[in-house]
Ligand SMILES: Nc1ncnc2c1ncn2[C@@H]1O[C@H](COP(=O)(O)OP(=O)(O)OP(=O)(O)O)[C@@H](O)[C@H]1O
């Protein structure tokens with residue numbers, strides 16, 4: 001039993017390593033391009049338009065925006081990591097290797113979650129540095145972390161949730177188009193409308209209550225709260241729901257690995 | 266339990282159906298087959314016969330929904346069965362991002378082997394991939410990719426090796442060394458199941474041969490037996506010099522003889538089925554003193570294969586007409 005566990009663990013580490021190396025090999029697409037993307041938001045909204053945009057929750061717009069962009073980049077990239085890797089593997093026909101190795105579906109789902117988490121954290125750190133750079137350049141001060149432990153937890157759970165969503169999409173999808181559609185029409189709007197660019201308080205009460213149904217709201221708020229120390233929503237609720245989502249999405253990812261499609265399309 | 270020989274693969278009543286429902290395709294039809302440990306076994310059949318479907322089911326790539334497959338008493342697709350099997354798939358895989366060595370390291374890791382460089386080097390050497398070790402897989406030629414696929418299937422020293430047309434696209438020289446290596450692995454105890462369209466390879470390497478057509482197993486035989494029963498043997502009888510034997514004296518061809526001619530001082534004939542030498546000589550009105558030498562050669566497997574498949578086709582047409 002113990003050797004079985006050890007063997008599974010080695011196998012899990014290998015798959016994780018392979019997934020991490022994969023995104024490092026194409027670093028310009030997986031790390032730099034998201035960084036440029038976030039930097040553009042910082043430059044356009046946080047720097048150029050900052051004077052026109054109202055302060056949010058007592059912070060300058062740039063300060064408010066940076067945590068939102070960190071969250072957006074982390075979530076988006078952790079999802080991209082597993083979904084594109086799986087889809088490309090299907091295309092290369094090597095995804096079927098995973099069906100022939102003695103590694104259980106939970107381990108496989110965990111390896112994709114771990115690799116997505118690492119990519120998400122890397123992207124978050126890059127955006128954090130870039131944001132600090134612009135903030136310092138404009139104001140001469142840096143953002144501190146109000147709740148460092150909560151920052152790590154929210155960010156990590158958010159990455160795990162999105163990496164798992166990517167795993168589900170990857171195994172269930174039958175083409176690149178389907179993956180793009182999921183990301184463009186479902187996930188990105190939810191992230192954009194989840195409070196990356198504004199505080200929910202500025203919304204009409206009706207839209208505020210609609211926003212409660214968007215799961216991204218809780219992760220984004222949690223991450224912003226851990227940096228700035230302010231939140232639109234009760235932080236306990238954010239944490240509870242985020243933990244709940246991560247369990248739920250991981251379960252679905254496990255199901256997708258167990259029953260999903262490994263073959264070339 | 267038999268101590269020295271055990272069954273490596275036991276397939277019982279396996280059926281494989283693609284697209285169940287309206288336009289479903291029965292690719293494998295209630296196939297049963299047992300392969301003993303240490304066999305070098307060929308699974309032959311025309312395109313679309315269902316060979317890859319059988320092999321994919323054994324490897325756990327396809328879920329076995331009808332029938333059962335056991336690999337050394339472990340049900341297929343379980344962890345213990347997966348650890349015993351190595352598959353070289355028909356379609357080579359690509360792994361564009363990584364080098365040959367990395368791919369083999371990952372494959373070892375997948376099987377729980379963290380340090381496996383010694384085995385990897387051994388395989389690279391035997392499959393003539395040493396020079397390609399640090400090349401990206403995307404830069405390999407088709408034949409190199411196929412050899413990488415073979416190395417991948419062997420990193421964890423499986424007890425059963427499934428080869429789905431491993432020699433397609435591999436050049437002549439390398440093919441010879443590839444088969445030498447496979448023979449060596451087989452001698453060391455590895456059970457090998459091979460599909461190929463190069464029938465002379467199967468004839469030379471395999472101790473038993475199964476033939477499939479349209480999803481059904483239509484023949485399983487020891488290679489020698491199959492050739493004996495299903496091909497025409499070429500027999501050449503060298504006569505002592507000065508002995509006059511006139512073909513025109515023969516009233517009819519002796520039973521079993523398909524063709525007969527005289528060439529110089531030897532008689533060349535081909536026969537189907539078993540051959541009783543004494544009867545043959547008697548039928549040719551030859552005495553043993555008149556004969557200097559006799560050579561017999563089985564016909565090529567190709568002939569047996571075509572005969573069996575054609576007969577099966579004819580039978581199924583008959584069945585449909587009935
Ligand atoms: N994914 C699939 N979906 C539907 N039908 C399939 C699929 N794969 C194979 N088939 C069909 O099942 C039958 C058996 O195919 P299989 O690949 O097992 O044949 P094969 O004996 O390996 O042939 P070949 O010598 O060409 O490799 C064929 O009629 C094929 O068209």
Ligand SMILES: [Mg+2]
Pocket residue numbers: 316317318355429
């Ligand atoms: Mg095939």
